[in-house]
Amino acid sequence: MAEHQIPIEKAQENLLACAAFLAENIKSSDGHAEAMKEIVPRYLEKADVDISAELANSVDDPFTRDRLLMRVAEKCAAIGDDEYALQLVEAIEDTSTQMQTQEHIAVQKSVKGDYAKAFEIAGTLSHADFVYADIAVHQAESGDEINALNTLEKVEFPNAKTSAFQNIALLNLQNDEMTKAVQSLEKALDSAEEIEFTEEKVRSLNDIGSYFIEANRKDRAIETFDKAKIAAETIEGTHRDSLLANVALGFLQAGSLDLADRTLDMVADKTQMTVALVGFAREFWQKGECDEALETLEEGYAILKSQRDSEIRDSRARFGLWGTIAVEFARFEKAERAIEIAQEVLDENSQTSALSQIAQVCTLQNKDDFARQAAGSIGDEAQKMFALIGISDAHNKIEKKDEAIKVLREADALSETVPQLASRSAALNELAKRFHAYGDAQKARELLHENLETIAQIRDESSRAVTLAQLSDFYEQFEFDLTDAEKEILQTMIRKAEW
Structure with a gap:
């Protein structure tokens, strides 16, 4: 023992x-x-x-x-x-x-x-550079800017100093101190220029450029993204294209479509090219340029679909991106096209994720028929149950509580179809959490009791302990005391473990 x-x-x-x-x-x-x-x-x-x-x-x-x-x-x-x-x-x-x-x-x-x-x-x-950098940020947050700068004098590693100035700039932005934010970003930029590893330098420059946009200095953002582009061009390897794609999106967000297009032309990998185009499409949609957004998304989809097997570096990432495109079509109010593209995804997990998200998006848009069609396209009953939970959440978000509860009860009816007991346990927790939020504490209590009985049947010792720990969160959160029957279940599990 x-x-x-x-x-x-x-x-x-x-x-x-x-x-x-x-x-x-x-x-x-x-x-x-x-x-x-x-x-x-x-x-x-x-x-x-x-x-x-x-x-x-x-x-x-x-x-x-x-x-x-x-x-x-x-x-x-x-x-x-x-x-x-x-x-x-x-x-x-x-x-x-x-x-x-x-x-x-x-x-x-x-x-x-x-x-x-x-x-x-x-x-x-x-090596205390990151510690000193963190101290400086907290000093700045408390208003002690002089000591923050003095502390940063102790920092020699450019990555740490750059990160600190970026975080201080973020604090300035949150406080609407635009002038101070720009000053902090200029110091971050100076430090970033000293970063030795090129990939890290480009990532830092991209981040600084994005902060310049928030600080209403798109001119400095464009100049910073240009530095990032020049540095990224020197990189050899798989990360070059992803970094250039991010730079291209940065140029677009800073207001230069011409520089964005020219940078995107430098990207060779079709997956990364598509990632950038999805970002472009989102930007166009947010600006109200809906036709341009849809056209760009279609272009990205066509490029991704045209990839030959020899061009694919990561099939999982490709299928995930395929699903992302489908979801974006739903967000752009093209539900039928979204479902069509999602059904083309060959990876089951990516397809299920896309269809579940499409169902939620359509629900938020009050397109319940398309939401049901998307959820109904999911072959696995257990995954369909999780999709219904998502639809219920979406109904609740748009203040359609009765419909949310109705769909949640549908999901509850499917919980027994989940074959893996650990997954069923997770589902019962999610259902209980929502019923409790909707004011039905009794139903939540019943589901958690059912979950305890489910956990007791799990054969894998590690999985049983993990799911029991997870269940404890909900009993504590809802302030449910264990009944005598539930204590007996615990005692039975303990006896079996001690054999």
């Missing part, structure tokens, strides 16, 4: 405690680790760092164990138990994870405004 951190008496009367107790009995190293990845964070939410640390430390897999201990240490720092946090750092085996944990602890002190402690920890690190 395994030695337990969770007393059996508590496990018999509490869902999360029972999940942890069951997880402690799992003999498979991988299964035990997977269960603890779900359970430990829930104890951390309750600030129970002692149990969290013990459960994390029980994991055999060194990578998972170290990552969980890092999260516990970070929580300790957040609640002010710095001594315990630093003790946990010593318990971590991997040196790089140790350093990362120290960084996280320092960041937590920065979040709390304890800059002295944050600086103290940063001083012990061999």
Whole structure:
């Protein structure tokens, strides 16, 4: 019999405690680790760092164990138990994870405004640039701009300094301080020019360009995107086209269709070309240029469809993009075309996702017949149930509560068709959450009880512990107490686990 951190008496009367107790009995190293990845964070939410640390430390897999201990240490720092946090750092085996944990602890002190402690920890690190950058951002957020700039003088790594100035600019934008935002972005731009790795430089320049647009400086945005384009042209490899596609979209958002088109002409990969065209179409639609949006989306679809097998780098990404195009047609109020394109997607998961989203979009547009057609095109009954939940959500969003409840009951009727018990458990949770939100606490209670019975039938030990932990969230959120019958179910699961 395994030695337990969770007393059996508590496990018999509490869902999360029972999940942890069951997880402690799992003999498979991988299964035990997977269960603890779900359970430990829930104890951390309750600030129970002692149990969290013990459960994390029980994991055999060194990578998972170290990552969980890092999260516990970070929580300790957040609640002010710095001594315990630093003790946990010593318990971590991997040196790089140790350093990362120290960084996280320092960041937590920065979040709390304890800059002295944050600086103290940063001083012990061999690479503290990102910590200093984070401190500077929090100093700026609190209004201490002078000290923020002084702190950034300690930052030598251009990536960290660029990120800090971008985050400060974002704070300025949120406060409608446009002049300060532009000043911060200019400093970010200077730092970005020093980034050594070209791909990272281009991504930073793209981000800065987008912020310039928000700051109403499209002229500087265009100049920044031009720097990004010049840098991206020098890249050899698969990322070149995706970065150039992003630059092209940036030019369009900054108001230069000519530069956008010219940059897009430099993109060779048809998938990335289509990604950019989908972005173009969205921009045109938002500006009210509906015909141009539809024409651009059709162009992207034609390019994607014309890809030969030898040109496809990632078939999963291609099918996902195909589904995205279908959903965009629905958003552009072309539901019939959307369903037609979605049905052409050969990957079942991508097709199902697209049809589910189309059903929601059509519902929001009060096109209920097309919504039903999209959901009805989903072959798998279990996936159709999730699509109906999405339709119900859409009805509720447009304040058609009666229709939302009606569709939700349809989805409930299909829940038994879900063959995998773990997936059925997730579905029952989603149904219960919505019925409770609609004011039907009794129905929510019934569904959660049904879920507990479902979980008890799951054979895989790890899956059983994980789903039980997930179920505990809803009992706690809805303030449902366990009945005697439900406690008996827990006791039965515990007895089986102990055999």
